[in-house]
Amino acid sequence: MTKVFFSDLKTGRCSSVVEARLLRFWEAKNVKRGGELMWMDLLMVDVNSTMMQVTISAGRLPQFRDRLLAGAMFSLSGFDVSRCAQNFRLTDSSLMIRFSETTSFQLLTEPDSPLPEEAFRFRNQQELIGLANTNTQLPDIIGEILSVKSTVCDPPEEKNRVMVTLKLESDETVTSTMS
Structure with missing residues (x-):
């Protein structure tokens, strides 16, 4: 599989591989439905220091939850790329990644390139x-x-x-x- 960067992604299904570090993750809950879990949001950064918002739906979360570790590096493939809703955009990118039934999310012990440990977003x-x-x-x-x-x-x-x-x-x- 071809390795790509977050900046290379286009909307649709992506079978290429992205190597990225998981910076943070948190649950998105529906307060109107008693705190029902809707999805998990992740913030990841690639070797070019490009941040990307990643979402795992509540239904797919049991498959991946035990692997979520802030600071760890991952290989990610077989995901969907879609546009971010303007009101919920967490990064400068207008795109986001959604885990699908074909998503592979593997821990990397030795990435090909060093991945940043943090990323900053400045706003005027x-x-x-x-x-x-x-x-x-x-x-x-x-x-x-x-x-x-x-x-x-x-x-x-x-x-x-x-x-x-x-x-x-x-x-x-x-x-x-x-x-």
């Missing part, structure tokens, strides 16, 4: 205002980028680092280091 103020009153989840952290410093060197003798200083809503300042 206008995008945040556009989310107001839409019943969409807001970003985890809201802040203003005050400065960005980098220790990138060629050739890298050791890990390169980027430091971002954020001013949060509460007027606290935090510095995040990414390497």
Whole structure:
């Protein structure tokens, strides 16, 4: 099977293989029906740091639930690609993956390429205002980028680092280091 990246996906059935890291997952429940489980949402990132929303329906969940481990790397194939509902879009991609009856979801112990351990999504103020009153989840952290410093060197003798200083809503300042 051909290996592809999230950015290569088109709507329809995909038989190609994507290698990705599972960043997070959570249950989507119907509060109007007593908390009935509807599906499981996953957030995955590929080798190009492209994030993709993945959904496993409640009916298919018993087949995959015991394999869900945040931080683990997976090989994924035989899934459906569809458009995201604008109000429930979790990533910059307009597409999402849905597990189907042919989905293969295998733990990778040694991926072909190193997979990022985290991914970030930055939004400008206008995008945040556009989310107001839409019943969409807001970003985890809201802040203003005050400065960005980098220790990138060629050739890298050791890990390169980027430091971002954020001013949060509460007027606290935090510095995040990414390497």
